[in-house]
Amino acid sequence: MQWEKLLSLRRKGDINKRLRIEQDETRLGFEVDYDRIIFSSAFRSLQDKTQVIPLSKTSFVHTRLTHSLEVSVVGRSLGRIVGRSILQKHPQLKEVHGFQFNDFGAIVAAAALAHDIGNPPFGHSGEKAIGDFFLNGNGKRFKSQLSEKEFQDLVDFEGNANGFKILTESRNGVEGGLRLSYATLGAFMKYPKESLPKKPTKHIADKKYGVFQSETAFFDEVATELGLLQRGATKDMSFARHPLTFLVEAADDICYTIIDFEDGINLGLIEEEMALEYLIKLVSNSINTTKYHSLQTASDRLAYLRSLAINTLISEAAMIFLEHEEAILEGTFEAALLEHSSYKAQIADILKISIEKIYKSNEVIEKEIAGYTVLTTLLDAYTTASENYRNGSLRHYDSLLLASLNTNFSEEQTIYEQLMDCCNYISRLTDGNALQMFQKIKGNA
Secondary structure: OOHHHHOOOOOOOOOOOOOHHHOOOOOOHHHHHHHHHHOOHHHHHHHHOEOOOOOOOOOOOOEHHHHHHHHHHHHHHHHHHHHHHHHHHOOHHHHOOOOOHHHHHHHHHHHHHOOOOOOOOOOHHHHHHHHHHHHOOHHHHHHHHOOHHHHHHHHOOOHHHHHHHHHHOOEOOEOOOOOOOHHHHHHHOOOOEOOOOOOOOOOHHHOOOOOOHHHHHHHHHHHHHHOOOEOOOOOOOEEOOOOOHHHHHHHHHHHHHHHHHHHHHHOOOOOHHHHHHHHHHHOOOOOOHHHHHHOOOHHHHHHHHHHHHHHHHHHHHHHHHHHOHHHHHHOOOOOOHHHHOOOHHHHHHHHHHHHHHHHOOHHHHHHHHHHHHHHHHHHHHHHHHHHHHHHOOOOHHHHHHHHOOOOOOOOOOOHHHHHHHHHHHHHHOOHHHHHHHHHHHOOOO
């Protein structure tokens, strides 16, 4: 892969080529991507979507929105550090094409800002609830009407693929969704493949999937423009990652490792003294012990260690990326950057505690169970309305539900497209909106 192509400013519908050297330096195309994402309704909805604790009203616990903003800040730093070195190594990028190191930071920041935009209500349990409805619940009746890959999209509903759909789907006369640059869309795509075959290799790009059947044609256009390398069998869509995706992933890994851990401490799920001890192990090579011991409160000490830990891992991730740049460009680098970190053991220790104390806590489990009930009820109501529409047996109640989808539900659509409209609508709901809709369906409005 070549950086000149990977940094494409092209947007859906463009006729003329966008050149970096002709960009207005006061508002670059990659910065426009960031602006479009942050002003979108899909991004705003993240303020009421679960990061760790579903339906939590505790002010200091992170939502998907605050998490995404933090990941974006970390991603921007990673992109700028890497960009400076890339330009030194490949001077033609700057001298001929006009790229600056801030361009790398802007691309990674925008992709990182959007990285959770496709996640349904109630966190990852929301994805599982949607998939379970079609695999084991009432939704399995649709299997015979769908292709193998279409059904897999539903039974293995994936927030990353849904995010690409939200960012790019034409809706209500808006062609191309947010019309982001292809560079940002490429960096956003953590798993540049369709839902089948599932995990064909141990390569990090095959861990999940990133594009529904409804968006494969456009993603193929994006991948071709960027020059992403094709992987696997030619009949199945699978590409090597955009190199900057590794930085987006690293930014997310850094934030949830450190900040979910911090949330656990603030919620009283993790003992402060034990937590501080584990963070100190992570920053033992850079901690200023005099400054640390001068801090009077545990919260100040925690904030200092969190800042130091994030900075340490940013430097580490950037260094690993630059060491393996050639393999990344060749598509042969197979793991997340932090898997190669010298701090891998310390990161693993922190994640182990988070899993035991936070992700498996009674509060999380109980609210995830509630989330399953809410989403299953919504899916049953909307897919039944869709089915009745197709069968010509539409009830007034079904009409009311379908009207709320705010999409062009029509007879020209396939059953797959209608089911995806239902899932996409429900996925866009916030935790609170989903609960409110559930109560209305149950007659508790």
